[in-house]
Amino acid sequence: DPCTNIKSTNKKMHNKANPLPVRSDPSTRPISRHHSGNYIVHRVKESLSTRVSKLICAIFLSLLLCLGIVFFILWISLRPHRPRFHIRGFSLPGLGRPDGYETSHISFKITAHNPNQNVGVYYDSMDGSVYYKEKKIGSTTKLAQPFYQDPKNTSLIEGDMRGPTMAVNKDRWMEMERDRNQGKVVLRLEVVSVIRFKVYTWHSKSHKMYVNCYIEVGWDGFLLNGTKDKRCPVYFT
CATH class of the missing domain: 2.60.40 (Immunoglobulin-like)
Structure with a gap:
């Protein structure tokens, strides 16, 4: 029937013109500049803290080694030997x-x-x-x-x-x-x-x-x- 075909065609065209909304993936949402800046600052602070900790440990171990060598030399030189x-x-x-x-x-x-x-x-x-x-x-x-x-x-x-x-x-x-x-x-x-x-x-x-x-x-x-x-x-x- 010509009338029926015309209605069916109009219905399909209406469906194509008004598609159903699709929920987007949250992970693909763009990150705002504010959150991106905080993240970078946090990583920089964390990296600096790690480097400072390693530097302090290295200095402490170096001082400990130097003190050990000094005490060993003093012990050798001042340790009494029997007559x-x-x-x-x-x-x-x-x-x-x-x-x-x-x-x-x-x-x-x-x-x-x-x-x-x-x-x-x-x-x-x-x-x-x-x-x-x-x-x-x-x-x-x-x-x-x-x-x-x-x-x-x-x-x-x-x-x-x-x-x-x-x-x-x-x-x-x-x-x-x-x-x-x-x-x-x-x-x-x-x-x-x-x-x-x-x-x-x-x-x-x-x-x-x-x-x-x-x-x-x-x-x-x-x-x-x-x-x-x-x-x-x-x-x-």
Whole structure:
């Protein structure tokens, strides 16, 4: 029918002229200039804060490393080293005489060296004893008067044991004679001292120090070359 066709055509044209509204995607909406500016400012502030934090951390770690190196160098330079002792001379006259024990006496010389660069040493007391097969045969108290030793300084200490300070009986003397006939007599000189360290104006607590010098004397009672100038072990208690 012509009338029906005309109505249908008009209806289609009306639909095309008035399409239904479609909701747009919110994410595709353009961002206003105001919001975009705030976002950029926020990112810039965040970036600056991160950089400042990293810079502060780097400076702190660098200072910590420098301080650690400085303290390590100070510790190395100011850490006290124990004194060094060497046996320089020793004699036991009369060793070849059967009755030598009646008038026996011992003389010895040792050196004490302070190896420290900036640390001094106070020797508050010093005693000495001589042992044969771990039996005391002589001793002396007040081997040296109290003294102070400067850094990088060496002191000579001399000792003499005779009379009541000797403790050699006939049997022990004969043992020593037998060793002498075999070529040498082995003895041990022990020095006991109470010392303190001084670093500028600071003084350490007292330390008890033991020095052991192992000695070999020949048929004439004098120190053999093998042990002369030998370094003596040192330990503390």
